[in-house]
Amino acid sequence: MYGLIDCNNFFVSCERVFDPRLDGKKVVVLSNNDGCVIARSNEAKAAGIPMGCPAFKIKEYTNPHDVIQLSARHILYRDLSNRVMELLGDEVGNLQVYSVDEAFFRLPYEDVETSHRVMAEVVRKVKQYVGIPVSVGFAPSRTLAKIANHIAKKDKRITDGVYWLVRPEAIDIILRRTPIEDVWGIGRRLAYSLQSRGIKTAADFVRMPPSLVRSLYSVTLERTQRELMGHDCQIVNPVNIAHKTIMTSRTFGKIITSYDEIADAIVSFAEKTARQLRNEDSVAGSIMTYVRGDRFREDLPFYSNSCQLRLDTPSNDTMTIVQRALNALNNIWREGYAYRKAGVMALDIEHGGAIQLNLFDQVDHGKLRRLMTSIDGINDHYGTRSVKLAPGISRGQWAPSQSHLHTTSKTLQFMTLSRLPRKRDNKSGQ
DNA sequence: TCTGGGGTCCTAGGACCC
């Protein structure tokens, strides 16, 4: 039996923790560049504003003056997420944090009554101590727990935030009411394809022969089907295991045409990527840089390209990674195009332990590591990018715009940021 | 005027080997 605990309207709820005046209002949180909606309050959902809606299209759904639009503050959300998860970790065993706002866990007690009572209490505590409303769904598989959680949030008759989807008859009824596109693991393309075969609900899907699902689609979809039948077979990667790839990318606040500006952005992305590698005690085997134009501007010639380069020795050293990222940029840079987005990605990541040294490698790795540790320490103390590499010192014209930052943002300075420890073992999914 | 960022897994197809 699986439980799924999920924060309600997470980013909006975080903003409300710091400003209760947002309660009861149509509130949305916007992505970088105040581009599109990435979180909505119940009131905003009721107004019909869809997830992912571009900010300038909000007026198609409701009077935009009634909608409070906020620029995302991910550091704040991460911090509140950590508090929620720490509290949950204390209450239930086997906590598997799946994303910033949700975590799976096993049934905390043998009997249903005790488990229910404990979880209702957890819901109350998280609200009281952290200020974030959460819901809990229980079911025989994670995919069904997702559905159960959704019901816990939506069904007005559920007052303590906990819903059980366990009895086969109940599961059957719910699956008949669940549109196929609402099933976890079935996105737009698959939903469209299944619908064209007459599969409209989760119940229709469950009745398909599994061998047909596998031959028409993939093992992944067959697993989803088996999950809906109540078999536990979904592989879930918790967030606190070390990454296989690390990416830093941004859509720029404006179109960029000069090499210097894009190089400045690449340097800062590479710095951030290297820093994250060190945080995870990992090294990258190769570095990829990509650039692309503005996909919405049909009046400009579009160019998009990427270049992946190996490192002589897997590394997490800022200078090495910045240099490689710039080498890659030089390979793909074309004068005369308008650039809107770029990114740096670390690949072929190895975690800790023995690192194969290149025979011809002249670099003193011990020295580099000490230098990086010093820089990280200074940046921790005085703020990100207090110390940075020379090419990265220009004014950052590429920086995304955030014109709707909430005025309580000073609060952040007084918050202690806590980090969940990252585990080494990639297979610790159970 | 204005359309995010950061991940994972699976599959098909090509290169290459014996």
Place this chain on the structure above:
DNA sequence: TCTGGGGTCCTAGGACCC
């Protein structure tokens, strides 16, 4: 005219997730 078969590895691209 006729042009093996089976295996592995790698990569690009497509699908999904929050």
